[in-house]
Amino acid sequence: MTNEALSPELESVVAAAAAAAPAFAATAPLDRARAIVAVSDALEAAKDRLVEIAMRETGLTEARLSGEVVRTAVQLRLFADTLVNGGYLDARIDPADPDFALGARPDVRRTHVPLGPVINFSASNFPFAFSVLGGDSASILAAGCPLIVKAHSGHPELSDATAEVAREALAAAGMPEGVFHLIHGREAGVAVLKDPRIKAGAFTGSIGVGRLLADIAASRPAPIPFYGELGSVNPVFVTAAAIAERADEIARGFLTSVSGSAGQLCTKPGFVFVPAGSALPSAIEAVAGEFGAEHRLLDPRIARSFEERRAAILASPGVSTVVPGGIRFDEAGQGWATPTVVSVSLADFRRGKEALVEEAFGPLSILVETPEGTDLAALMPEFYEGNLTGTLHLGEAEATGETANAAELRALVAALSRQVGRVLFNGWSTGVAVTPAQQHGGPWPATSNDSSTSVGTAAITRFLRPVAFQNAPAAFLPEALRDDNPLRVPQTVSPAGESRAWGRGLGA
Structure with missing residues (x-):
């Protein structure tokens, strides 16, 4: 697959997202969390206007849509708290150990960093909870990745209105320009997915379209992860x-x-x-x-x-x-x-x-x-x-x-x-609790990646990648890996000297 030139409009979108990626990744988790809460607040404030549009475009009931707005707002706030907690970073610290069982061990520290710009193809059947500001979008923004949403053709006016709410809230919260974009049209979505500046994709929809998009992501010169929720009959x-x-x-x-x-x-x-x-x-x-x-x-x-x-x-x-x-x-x-x-x-x-x-x-x-x-x-x-x-x-x-x-x-x-x-x-599967332990994924064809989830706090890990730092001076370490732990995130430490005790006492 060769890289294809984007239209001027799409080029400006992707270029802006790519330019924003380093600054957005460097934002403090607390600042990013506050920005996400601001988006949640703005969404709820616009609920009446957005629900009216959604009812007209989708035929879903006012009660269903109003409840979905609340769910979407809660989901955003859940990821804000996830950022503050910091457990998603999976910070691991192995201090230098001259007495390591396999010879002297260097100081090794591991955490996760944002992937970069991500495109999210929104769903038709959840015009809020799996659309412009749904769970995929929430976890992408929480991870510190600029977001490009491909609007669903079933609710274009609602998508534009919701996107405007998001853009204004993110800008008012001081987030870098270019961290949020909305595009329309399947061809535009495919073109963006193929662009080498895009580092991951997410999708909710049919098996056929999901497989097409997953194959595009996998066949790029530099393949990227693609997280699709595709089909399920739920026996x-x-x-x-x-x-x-x-x-x-x-x-x-x-x-x-x-x-x-x-x-x-x-x-x-x-x-x-x-x-x-x-x-x-x-x-x-x-x-x-x-x-x-x-x-x-x-x-x-x-x-x-x-x-x-x-x-x-x-x-x-x-x-x-x-x-x-x-x-x-x-x-x-x-x-x-x-x-x-x-x-x-x-x-x-x-x-x-x-x-x-x-x-x-x-x-x-x-x-x-x-x-x-x-x-x-x-x-x-x-x-x-x-x-x-x-x-x-x-x-x-x-x-x-x-x-x-x-x-x-x-x-x-x-x-x-x-x-x-x-x-x-003794329950029914159509109730998906928005809670940290939730798993909303499954083996193919339910999803394109059976180790991922699109609901629950583990969803953020889809848009991060691990990086280890060896013998790094403290001044050059990510804050999550510093000994003084300024972010107060959970850290897993393997103290020097413990390697010679690994597995002892577990034998016959």
Whole structure:
């Protein structure tokens, strides 16, 4: 791949981001944290105006969008506190040790530094939380990397308005000029991703587009990391004991999760494995009327894709309807959907795998009825490569781990943990807590890098790289590695003399 000349407009954006990178990386963590809080405050202050635009462009409800603004603001503040704490720097200090077990050890100190300019391709289904100022953008800015956001075509006016809020807040907080930019258009995003001054990419969207972008990032003369969240069907397993104890509760929770935001969530439960002949399908059918209100899908393209995917599933041999649902199109071409739930036997699911296993982006889910004695743990690798989440609903006694099927359930949990980023118990995957320990990622195709997360404080590490300093005079050390520790960050110190004790006492 050869470097391609950018248009004058894009050249000015990338050049400004590259010029700002050294100054932004050198900002004090506390100053950067205060700037991020200023952005959070400005976002909340503009909430009413931004939500009005978002409702018009996306069809999402005011309640959903208002809550998403709050989530986005909290996420920004979480990264501000992460900066102040400093644990993300992973500061390690190995003082010089003349008595080191392998010969004299020099003074070695390791920390993390910002990568440089990053491009973030924003998402359609979270116009705040995974868009211009969403989790990827928050972690990029917190890391000290200039940010170029490629706006999503589904909400361009909202993207411009949100970007203006961010630019004004960052400038007022004294951040270097050029640390934040917004661009429009897929071709523009691809051109920027190819530019050698860009040091990483982030994306939330389809597997096809994500794979294209990931391949571009990998095939550059100097490859760069690319963090894509691409696709997930989030399997759920419900035991007979759980259904016997709380079928109605599970049915309502399931339909709430499937119908929320018209099913346009990457964490929607796409498949639910239930014992054949259980009462859960009837319980779902009985409460379905509570979830019958139609909801506009994000845009006509997504609506048409959902209509096609839904038709293919309904036409697959052995599929029967539990909740019929539907989709209609208005005069503007917008699609309005109600939830569809179908069931299929495990045997027919296996036979129709090609037609059934792909994600349906919209309010649709499939119940898979499993015969008694089915090895549930074996179903994960049989049907799925990787997912964001896997869920297990247990009976009260099963939760103790002391029932007759405890070994089977442990095997299922182990299988889930190998193929998902988050394992849930007795809950629903569409609630993603914004909290330090959260993991929102998973093996391919859930994400393009299964060791990363786009939610939680670990997300910042995607946009940093480690650097070690050997025998560096104190005056030339990053503050996080100095003995006086002016940033008061956590430091891991390996004292001189301890190497000869490594592993002692652990032998036979």
